Amino acid sequence: MSGPNDNFDPKQVAALDPTAVDAAVEAALAAIAQAATTAELKAARHDHAGDTSPLALANREIGALPPQARKEAGQRIGQARGTVARAIAQRQEELAAAELEEALVADRVDVTLPVHLAPQGALHPVTTLIDEMIDVFVAMGWQVADGPELEAEWYNFDALNLAPDHPARALQDTLWVDPPSAGTLLRTQTSPVQVRALLERGVPLYVISPGKVFRADEYDATHLPVFHQLEGLVVDKGISMADLRGTLDHLARAMFGDVETRMRPHYFPFTEPSAEVDLQCFVCHGESVGNPDRPCRTCRSEGWIEWGGCGVVNPRVLQACGIDPDVYSGFAFGMGVDRTVMFRTGAPDLRDFVEGDIRFSRSILGGAR
Structure with a gap:
């Protein structure tokens, strides 16, 4: 190199x-x-x-x-x-x-040009009303309870004092899940949520339970196989029918304004005594009764509209949930949310509630009282 x-x-x-x-x-x-x-x-x-x-x-x-x-x-x-x-x-x-x-x-945007806005959605009227009803009770210190829609027979019937041969258990009313021997069904009411709340939360108890329920009903203007209920339950010391009446009056005024209620004797297995709750017609205020010159389509000129059922909790229901009926008492009530929407807005057909047309929801919400 x-x-x-x-x-x-x-x-x-x-x-x-x-x-x-x-x-x-x-x-x-x-x-x-x-x-x-x-x-x-x-x-x-x-x-x-x-x-x-x-x-x-x-x-x-x-x-x-x-x-x-x-x-x-x-x-x-x-x-x-x-x-x-x-x-x-x-x-x-x-x-x-x-x-x-x-x-x-x-990329400059000309803000003076016309634009095409995407259509906005709307809450379903039933959802809106459930939220309003929940607000009424939460403001009073109540809690919201929820439960499964696929329910066990014991919660839906047995714990609520419905005997094994009660007609409500029949196939024409109840949607059983195969195999029927398993004792599983789509809940027919939101009352099972109240039973679960008693077992899980104990007493004193102040709860409401909104949700879907399922019945083998016809699909027509006044019936749906899937609809919504809101039920309330109070269990505490010293609870009476007077507390129930005051609660329902407060709810009625919150939903319909200055309106009166009345109770008619009735029978429910899970309450004793039991009653049906009626609302004074908020359209005619009873003035159409016996007055052919002023008919009322809302109440059919009867002056009252059936709203729901209620009563004092049956001691057997308390015992089934491990509550001593000698120490505690309570009341329960329930009403259909879909029917309540119809009452407030004048919607003529329940089938419109499940068609999924956004125009219906907007029109109902715009016309709600």
């Missing part, structure tokens, strides 16, 4: 010749100035400042020079590469600003 060439003249290396270096810088500056986009500038950077550019190749030759020649050649190449790098950075800033300005102009 030959030794280093101490007499090496850098001028004899074409890549390190000052004229060649100056020419490479001029070519790089010209290419950078001509770049009209950041993409073109990227290509110019590769050609004139990349690893295979003339200045990069010249920089590699410096290592082969004798020590006394390296300093001058290094300074020459370093200054040339610095000039090109500064030119690239300046041009990059100019092009980026210009392209940003072009993008802002192209």
